[in-house]
Amino acid sequence: MSGELPKTYEPKAFQQQVTERWLEAGAFNANPNAEDLRADKRYVVMMPLPNVTGALHMGHAMDNVMQDMLTRWHRMQGDNTLWQPGTDHAGIATQAVVEKRLKEQEGLTRHDIGREALVERIWAWKDEFQARIIRQQQQMGCSCDRSRQRFTMDAVCSAAVREAFFKLFSDKLIFRGDRLVNWDCMLQTAVANDEVYHETIQGHFWHLRYPVIDPKPGEPAFVIVATTRPETMLGDAAVACHPHPTAAMQKKIAEAEAKLAAADEKDRPAIEVELERLKARLVEKIPALEQLAAMARDGRMIKLPLMDRPIPLICDEWAKPELGSGLVKITPAHDPNDYGVWQRHQDELEIRNILKPDGCLNALCGPYAGLERYQARNKIVADMDALGLLDHIEDHETEVGHSDRSKTIVEPYLSKQWFVRMADVEGGVNCGVGTRKAFKGAGLAQIAIDAANDGRVQFHPDGERYLKSFTSWLGEKRDWCISRQLWWGHRIPVWSRAFEDASELKAVLAQLPAEPDALKAWISDSEGNQQAIDAQIAGPCELQVCVRFSKDDERLGKALEALGLQRDPDVLDTWFSSALWPFSTLGWPDCEHAPILEGQRFLGAQDGQPSSLEMYYPGSCLVTGRDILTLWVARMVMFGLYTQGDVPFHDVFLHAKILDGKGETMSKSRGNGVDPVDIIDRYGVDAMRYIICEMQTGIQDVRMPVQADCPHCGQVVDLGRAKHGRTKEGHENKFTYCCTACKQEFDVLGTMKGMKSAKVYSDRFEIGMFTCNKLWNAARFVLMNLGDLGFEPLSLANLETEDRWLLSRLEAARAACHQALCDYNPSNAISAVRDFFWSEMCDWYLELVKPRLTADGQSDAATASAKKARQVLAVALDQVLRLFHPFIPFITEAIWAQLCAQAPVRGIEKPLPASDLCTLARWPEPQAWRNEALETQFAALCEVIRTVREIRARYNVAPKAELPCAIRGPEASLEVVRLGARHLSHMANLSSLQIAVDAARPAHAGSAVLGDLELFVGDVLDEEKERARLMGVQAKLQKTLESTEKKLANAGFLAKAPADVVEAQKALLADTKAQLALIAQNLKALD
């Protein structure tokens, strides 16, 4: 990094080199230091761990750049900074990807190759993608500490998972129970609600007839029930009727009447129609339903068709008399509501699971056993029809749950699963046991709610908005299903065995290894109620033994297996390990012995310095998108409080989401994703980062129109407007587009065989590149003029006006940038620096100072003036580089090296703090450079210069032509112009300049009025043009005059508006009148 800056800005020429300098200097390493233990001396960011399923996309780029910007900003402020990187094993997602490839490439399923071989393959996949992710992050400039890189399934994080599980299990906060879960039939695992998305499907209501067994005279021979999933009838346990149909119906009617009374005029018709329907129904259907309710009470049975199984007719309030036939079939094992009915009628009803894990019907389904669920549906409908039991079919649009990973429809499915108990528990939950911050909380969800409510965790930039969704989600306190029937993940460390009665259990308990520190055992019933092993148990139960340390798995596992216990085959939900991330990465529970990899940072205490856990927990800020506020953020807060006694971070920065040109979420699977590396290749990394920072305003999501160059004709295609191609079946193909020019189809992912493909990009990044280019060239100009510059203390008072103005504006920009960062508004922060740099430093100062630099050596005074200018230039560049650095680190670092080479000591009154690397340089501190009075004067001068330029431009005068100029007005206003006469002549290219109260109008002059000043530029006049222009200005002023006069004539305004507002209007009126007078004079002068 020596010699001059290359003439053109080429980011590729220095990006790699800059990265290497940072790494060589260990600039991003976090070193625990007891002196920095205070919260305000540390800054800790835990990277939201990307999944190892694939490469990073634009959303990650946003997330990573925001974190990097904050981290660099704090590092420059001298904070002891840790940005902790790592990746997530992403259980279901990764296994799904690898299984899919296995199927596609080798035609094998996971069962063909077995658990061990599959897991081995997934590790290989993980290694490949983790390396790729790290490369991508490095290219983006992420200043995280690579010597601490973690993976949720590495030995360090796994130890934390075991300890957390053991603690929760021992506190009875983890239990196993039979529950209805969302079942993914393809991946054959439970999926969480959060992993399910809903899609509208055109379906049907099938109205089925079930025969009544031995109806009494006057009773119906059939009941009719409706369903959207006919195959579930095989598992029906009952048909339900409302216990009091009339009363329920009357209540509905009363509600509708109340609603009608309160409704607006336009809403009435709809409500009236509904009310009529209900009333008609009360007459037509309710008597029959009352009869059915009576039949139910009388114990009448129904014959379930196809299965010829008798099922009871029961009364339950779940049946809604106002809907359908008023009767509902009950399938407890395959519908959440029906499950609720079953819970209320457990003695009368049996619960029948009719599905195998793969979605085929099981042995309980008689002739339908073995059929796939949708084949079964068709056959059942056909068979019912053949039996004359299909009453009718109705079209029905319905929202159907799909598994996020396999994209297949999920089934509600009854199975045994492990849960974390979220609700409050009797006796409370002991949190932070063994730490200095131990406390007792009501329950796991509640401790996180409390932390958010009392401000220990705050959301930014709009705190209130997300506090509500955070606490209301947690407020449901729904148990968290943590078991997944997968092979990739942390295997549940519990061995268990079911017992029919207590005697056998006793014999086993007597032989359990007595190692209370390494084992915890409970006896559990099927509902998940756990009791101590010495409790008196009657009836069936299950012995559950949790093994604390993985090192004991083999030894204790064997002992347990010898007693007939079996290890649970399931693995933990991936969010379980992510929830531990803020401390698992730091070596909890045992920093001193954390099994780090070779070459990695030791996590324990050493050389008198604190351990990493002590040093960096709790962290400072969590940076993420709002979509995982609940899934991840809430659970980290919860587990942080539970295990450490303290929140894992105090601030949560929720950033915007990047959408495509149509306002849709970007993703690879939608074919509108953009790879950050493609953007970096095309525009440079700083350009990408610049735009990402600029996009992050408030919480507003931002659209990023996406383009591609057509591989057929080369035309730029706006993907927001282009049509998609068609698949063979005639459906829209989201992964291809048709060129808007040549109409030919192309692909944007490179996955369509035999089709030309194009890289996707967005021209918004050009703006970032332009800014970097400007910075590069301005730096070249400064460095070119700097020579080898030494430092001499200067007093502010001795500087030229423009020097003091620049420093004043610099200080204003510094303050604005810093404040915006404190407010989590990167867009305002970067704009403050950009506007100063471009609009003030480049557009004005560099131009103003050129004559001083060229005059160097012409006299002692000129030399001194040039020297001052150079020193100011060096300081301005220095500060601009520092302020820009957190946003665009590469270019600033590259220029910094050259600046340091030429001017190692920079400053005005005294030298600024020095640093070899910009990334380790001190963030600019407040300076006493601000001078608002001077800024006001300078702004007035700039206005004059602009006005003269405007006159020139109006008459198309060649910029090279030097023209005479005269300015007249009141003495006080002329003073400012006189002070800047030198600049005015130079910037507006004047041959002569007259400034006087009665300055003569030059011949053939174009004119302008600026406040109380009249400006004339000679030798330009085109009388017609000038007259037309003056009249245009006159019309505009007239409008202002009228509205201002109207305001001031308004008694209410004068009486009620604040005095300063009234004064401002009066001043505006006076000014407008004066200008109109001048315009009139000028018009007259043209005659």
Add this chain to the structure above:
RNA sequence: GGGCGGGUAGCUCAGCCGGUAGAGCAACGGCCUUACAAGCCGUGGGUCGCAGGUUCGAACCCUGUCCCGCCCACCA
């Protein structure tokens, strides 16, 4: 169905504790002025989704309404 957010210049977004509508890009006119044509100088362009209300005064506050997006719940 419930909740949240957004609709401001051709595009992407600021402004929103009320007081003469802003930026960048695009467009138009003029300049290759020895840092930068990825640049410089200048110009045009918006009844601030729609309708009411509060106010002396509304892009901003309130009510309603229409679109768009997100989250949650649920539909036998």
